[in-house]
Amino acid sequence: MGHIDTKSLLTRGFNGNSPELLKRADEAYCDFVSDARNILMYAQFQNIGQLGAGELDAAAKATGNLPNSPEAIKGVVMKVPEIATYFRVKRTLQESYWQRIAESYGMKASEFEQALNEADKTGPGSVTWDPNFVYPAYATVDIHIQPGGYTGKTLGALTYDYGTKIFFGGAGDADSLHHSMADKTATPKDGVVKRVMEVGCSIGQMACGLKKRFPDAEVWGTDIGAPMVRYAHWRTIQQGLDVHYAQMPAEDLDFPDNHFDVVTAHLLFHEIPVPVIKRVLNEAKRVLRPGGVFVLWDFFSAKNRSGGTNFMGLMDACDNGEPYAPGFVTCDVEALMEQAGFTLRSHDPQELGRAGRVGDKPV
Amino acid sequence: MSKQTPDERAKKLSEGLDYVKELPGFERGHPHYFKDPMIDHLLEIVLQLGAEMWIIRDRQMVTEYLLATEGKVTPEMIEAFKPTPEFREKMKEERRTYTRRVYQSLYEGIGPAGEAAFVSGVLKAR
Numbered sequence: 001m002g003h004i005d006t007k008s009l010l011t012r013g014f015n016g017n018s019p020e021l022l023k024r025a026d027e028a029y030c031d032f033v034s035d036a037r038n039i040l041m042y043a044q045f046q047n048i049g050q051l052g053a054g055e056l057d058a059a060a061k062a063t064g065n066l067p068n069s070p071e072a073i074k075g076v077v078m079k080v081p082e083i084a085t086y087f088r089v090k091r092t093l094q095e096s097y098w099q100r101i102a103e104s105y106g107m108k109a110s111e112f113e114q115a116l117n118e119a120d121k122t123g124p125g126s127v128t129w130d131p132n133f134v135y136p137a138y139a140t141v142d143i144h145i146q147p148g149g150y151t152g153k154t155l156g157a158l159t160y161d162y163g164t165k166i167f168f169g170g171a172g173d174a175d176s177l178h179h180s181m182a183d184k185t186a187t188p189k190d191g192v193v194k195r196v197m198e199v200g201c202s203i204g205q206m207a208c209g210l211k212k213r214f215p216d217a218e219v220w221g222t223d224i225g226a227p228m229v230r231y232a233h234w235r236t237i238q239q240g241l242d243v244h245y246a247q248m249p250a251e252d253l254d255f256p257d258n259h260f261d262v263v264t265a266h267l268l269f270h271e272i273p274v275p276v277i278k279r280v281l282n283e284a285k286r287v288l289r290p291g292g293v294f295v296l297w298d299f300f301s302a303k304n305r306s307g308g309t310n311f312m313g314l315m316d317a318c319d320n321g322e323p324y325a326p327g328f329v330t331c332d333v334e335a336l337m338e339q340a341g342f343t344l345r346s347h348d349p350q351e352l353g354r355a356g357r358v359g360d361k362p363v
Numbered sequence: 364m365s366k367q368t369p370d371e372r373a374k375k376l377s378e379g380l381d382y383v384k385e386l387p388g389f390e391r392g393h394p395h396y397f398k399d400p401m402i403d404h405l406l407e408i409v410l411q412l413g414a415e416m417w418i419i420r421d422r423q424m425v426t427e428y429l430l431a432t433e434g435k436v437t438p439e440m441i442e443a444f445k446p447t448p449e450f451r452e453k454m455k456e457e458r459r460t461y462t463r464r465v466y467q468s469l470y471e472g473i474g475p476a477g478e479a480a481f482v483s484g485v486l487k488a489r
């Protein structure tokens with residue numbers, strides 16, 4: 001594939017579609033972190049959520065008002081040692097895997113950068129990005145406390161690739177989770193699928209799944225982060241797939257009106273502010289042709305959840321770099337989709353869980 | 364690409380969004396959770412030591428495996444080692460037992476753990 005010699009770069013080969021870390025010790029370290037997250041965090045999620053909610057209720061009864069700022073909430077719940085332990089463990093494990101992964105690939109930083117430079121000019125597929133792009137401040141957050149976030153480091157997407165494996169509890173090897181989402185993505189009612197785009201595509205896992213599902217369609221992955229689309233292209237070349245990537249904010253796409261049959265967003269909306277969500281919906285509607293379909297995969301809205309998780313969500317927002325997630329879960333995104341002019345196929349939370357939110361652009 | 368300069372475009376993309384800088388989590392911060400931050404530091408150290416200890420156990424398991432199957436072992440062989448699915452599973456079991464044993468006291472006070480799986484609104488309606 002082109003002149004990119006991945007063999008000498010990736011001395012330890014691939015893990016599915018993701019480069020292995022460069023040392024056995026780094027992999028072992030991350031294996032430990034991944035399991036420790038499952039055992040010491042995820043397995044305690046319900047317990048800690050209930051315990052914290054109980055403490056907050058008790059405080060509300062005693063004082064007459066429910067603590068709702070992060071400081072006030074922390075002041076109440078962190079008195080319970082297990083809750084403080086949970087959040088300490090969560091933060092430490094999160095910080096430590098980002099650091100270790102970046103250090104591992106960082107041993108060959110210039111070689112990886114060289115590989116991206118070469119991939120920029122190589123097919124199959126393509127990538128376009130603007131070295132002079134200026135990021136709006138909202139897009140510069142260290143999401144998931146990854147140093148540099150999605151936009152700040154040339155090799156940020158490489159680090160993100162291995163990191164999300166750990167984030168998803170070790171699941172999703174060979175991108176199976178993303179591919180299953182791609183397979184479930186709704187199509188226009190007339191069945192015509194010639195052009196498909198994922199906005200906020202990160203490293204292209206879902207876009208590749210869409211290309212596999214629609215081999216004859218033109219498939220695009222767009223993302224605001226240059227590091228993301230460049231690495232997505234490199235990663236897609238390794239799989240021999242023909243996908244086009246471009247650095248574009250989802251709210252300001254460089255495509256004509258009525259251009260796409262399917263536009264989808266997977267886990268983008270909870271990571272952008274609500275005003276941007278509205279702009280993205282309008283822009284998706286613009287670039288979709290009449291009868292085209294917008295498919296949104298993301299968290300359930302607060303109204304579709306049972307109670308008790310709000311404080312966990314707020315903690316995740318402030319200490320795990322998810323400042324926009326609380327806004328998303330409370331914004332009633334289904335209503336926003338309708339306001340943007342989409343006709344929703346279902347409002348049933350079970351359906352939303354299975355199929356995402358599916359909105360047709362009226363014919 | 365659009366005709367605006369990059370700065371103009373960024374300004375446009377940021378319209379009405381000044382408020383985001385005040386949102387909890389916009390800045391990464393340096394949170395600690397215990398009243399005495401030294402407890403935070405000690406837990407961090409304990410987790411790091413746990414990871415470093417596992418690295419050594421991992422290497423030892425790989426070394427023994429290679430000695431048993433190849434009759435010799437070199438640092439290069441360890442780096443290149445790709446476990447069989449069975450051996451991978453065995454290491455995982457070992458790691459989980461080790462992690463549970465070392466950290467079992469942490470949540471002793473609050474009853475049994477739930478199912479250890481990724482919890483997300485996307486994957487699982489709660």
Ligand SMILES: C[S@@+](CC[C@H](N)C(=O)[O-])C[C@H]1O[C@@H](n2cnc3c(N)ncnc32)[C@H](O)[C@@H]1O
Pocket residue numbers: 139150151178199200201202203205206222223224225228248249250251265266267268271272276
């Ligand atoms: C959690 S990741 C989603 C990953 C990917 N869709 C997946 O399924 O793995 C969010 C992505 O959205 C991108 N993003 C954030 N704001 C954006 C915007 N306004 N327009 C396009 N992409 C954006 C980030 O750079 C990041 O790559």
